[in-house]
Amino acid sequence: MSILLTPARSLLAALICLGSGAAVAGSLSASTDPSLTLKPWLPKQALAIEAIGFVPGTSERLAASERDGLLLLDAQGQELARLKGSFNGLDSRAAGQQVLVATLDSQRQQALLVSLDPHSRQWGQPLYLPPRDFPVNGLCLYRDEASNLFLFLVGEEGKGEQWLVGAGSRLSATAQRVRGVPLPPAAQFCQVDDGANQLLVNEENVGWWAYPAHPEADVERRPVAMRAPFGEVAKAAGAMALVPGGVLALDPKAARLHLYQQQGGYLQQGEGWSARAALALPGLKEPESLAVQASAKGLQVLVRDDDDGQIYQGRLDWQATPVPLAPVLPNVPALSQSEPVGRQGDAADDPAIWIHPRQPELSRVLGTNKKQGLLAYDLQGKLLQELPVGRLNNVDLRPNFKLGTQVVDLAVASNRDHNSLSLFSIDRASGELREAGEIPTPLKEIYGICLFQPASGELYAFANGKDGSFLQYRLSAPDGRVQGELVRQFKVDSQPEGCVADDQRQRLFLGEEDVGVWAVDARADQPANLASVIEVGPQLHADVEGLALYQSEAHDYLVISSQGNxxxxxxxxxxxxxxxxxxRVGLNAAAGIDGASETDGLEVTSANLGGPWSQGLLVVQDGRKRMPEQTQNFKFVPWAEVARALKLP
Incomplete structure (x- = not known):
């Protein structure tokens, strides 16, 4: 039996690579309407296959069967290798000379991964995920830009999870839960486009949805296609296979095949999806499983009819002209992280690094909790001190401040409870923090703060407000009580926050969140003429947040938090x-530390703090704590790894 399919509209010329999950973007090239002829691939009941797929880079196929196990088959359907058991659901990724296969153990009700050597036709030792407290309907693999391998679980009642299961070409010894992902309540199928970092999930009675797949991404979804009357899907949203910039998807109850293209491609995501083709599947009563693979002659297609278990194969004459994907940024893992802050929601904000004058390994990281106060950590991230003084937003510090007859190091933070500057003395021997006073400001909504200490030894504080105002104060404490004298004020056009002063060059860098970074003379007796440093654009994405200076004898660098990406x-x-x-600050699989995202404040030093921090330390606030999901914290990154990743001189 053969089935001839003719599209209702011109099809998207596309190159599909389902097995690797890393599709290459393509452009339209539909000079003629292609057709698909499907023929039975395996005799009915030869194998009781529930899910079918292609082995990446070969003509061989994978099959999951509750009766016959996990199977490696040749192009003619002959069995090449078998892993005994009862399995359902299927996805795979190439991993060096091997293939990593994900499936569901039907008897144990657990997801598992197992390696396959296609040459020796040997299965490896399965890696089982822990049993879940919900039924798992489906699963799919995802490899991120740093080659970390993840498994998404699709469960009933909208429950979904993302698990770290490997790195590079190797499976992990144990799987680590990264985060929960709220999914549609009637989801069963998912696929991930690795190149676009995009998770596609079906909702049977509604349509198909696209979610960000990156573990540090915010949880949001966009509709791909909806069931009538909100879209052209006749009856149900079922299985799917990836196409470049789009998806090929089944309506099992109407026996139709739909193709959707994402508008703007991978370089301009978020502009919606458009229907490019709708094909009837005459003769198939309930097409359930779908697999597609590119070949020199077009696209190989496998479709399983759930009505009788028959599997059909065919070829679509689709071609595409590849276009480049968005550039991949290097990932630098954090080596340690602070304990999570003690408040829920958007709480942690800005760090500062205090350097012990005699024992650098005893240096501390200060961090603000804008729902609580000021925190102090050691270099391993252990909380050492907590000062619940109010909603502190930003913090900065400088050494050798004369507090009456004492010489201390001074930390200054912006206090949103009182629109003031909160001051703290730091004992130069122990690092202990103590409250040292408060300086009121006329700002209605104080936001950022940074300090400036020229060679003359005076200390200045720059405070800014949400209305764009900057106030410069000279700080002193001749009688042991800190006081501030307003010596200059200026303004930018919109909301600022982050700022940092270059003491050596007497220059202030300030961030205007939706505009970019400016430089201005930091001296109080000089005009505040703004000079553009970098504008929001292709590289710097709004909001512009934390700013910090890495200063060494050889090179000085300005580090900026590009929060938008x-x-x-x-x-x-x-x-x-x-x-x-x-x-990006990426996931450290070996240490069990997640990456950093939505960063507000950051700080960096070039000081040799010993061990991995011998070339300096970068500290960034993490707006989304994963693995496990907890309140926000701070990530500690060796500057040597940043220099290596960016090939800094």
Whole structure:
């Protein structure tokens, strides 16, 4: 029996690579309407297959069967290798010379991964995920830009999870739960486009949805296609296979095949989806499982009819002209992290690094909790001190401040409870923090703070407000009580926050969140003429948040939190402020530390703090704590790894 399919509209010329999950974007090339002829691939009941797929890069196929186990089959359907058991659901990724296969053990009700050597036709030792407290309907694999391998679980009643299961070409010894993902209540199928970092999930009675797949992404979804009357899907949203910039999907109850293209491609995501083709599947009563693979002659297609278990195969004459994907930023893992802060929600904000004058390994990281106060951690992230003084937003510090007859190090934070500056003395021997007073400001909504200490030894504080105002105070404490004298004020057009002063060059860098970074003379007796350093654009994504300076004898760099794309931009700290690139703080699988995202404040030092911090330390606030999901915290990154990733001189 053969079935001839003719599209209702021109099809998207596309190159599909289902097995690897890393589709290459394509452009339309539909000079003629292609057709698909399906023929039975395996005799009915030869194998009781529930799910079918292609082995990445080969003509061989994978099959999951509750009766016959996990199977490796040749192009003619002959069995090449079998893993005994009862399995359902299927996805795979190439991993060096091997293939990693994900499936569900029907008897144990657990998801598992197992490696397959296609050459020796040997299965490896399965890695089982722990039993879940919900029924798992489906699963799919995802490999991120740093080659970490994840498994998504699709469960009943909207329950979904993302698990870290491997790195590079190896499976982990144990799987680690990364986060929960709220999914549609009637979901059964999922696929991930690795290149676009996009998870596609069906909702049987509604349609198909697209979610960000990256573990540090915010949880949001966009509709791909909806069931009538909200879209052209006649009856149900079922299984899917990836196409470049889109998806090929089944309506099992109407026996139709739909193709959707994402508008704008991978470089301009978020503009919606458009229907490119709708094909009837005459003769199939309930097409359930779908697999597609590119070949030199077009696209190989496998479809399983759930009505009688028959599997059909065919070829679609689709071609595509590849176009480049968005550039991949290097990932630098954190080596340690702070304990989570003691408040829920958007709480942690800005760090500062206090350097012990005699024993650098005893240095501390200060961090603000804008729902609580000021925190102090050691270099391993252990909480050492907590000062519940109010809603502190930003913090900065400088050494050798004369507090009456004492010489202390001074930390200053913006206090949103009182629109004031909260001051703290730091004991130079022990690192212990103590409250040292408060300076009121006329700001209606105080926000950012940074300090400036020129060679003359005076200490200045720059405070800014949400209305764009900057106030510069000279700080002193001749009688042991800190006081502030307002010496200059200026304004930017919109909301600022992050700022950092270059004491050596007497220059202030300030961030205007939706605009970019400016430089201005930090001296109080000089005009506040703004000079552009970098504008929001292709590299720097709003909001512009934390700013910090890495200063060494050889090079000075300005580090900026590009919050809009969860990255960090590094510039030369001198004109013309040349870009040295951007990076992300990624997941450290070996240490069990998640990456950093939605970063507010950051700080960096070039001081040798010993061990992994011998070339300095970068601290960034993490707006989404994963693995496990907890309140926000701070990530500690060796500067040596940043320099290596960006090839800094």
């Amino acid at each position: 969860d990255s960090y931009v590094v510039l030369d700290a001198e004109p013309p402020f040349a870009s040295r690139g951007a990076f």
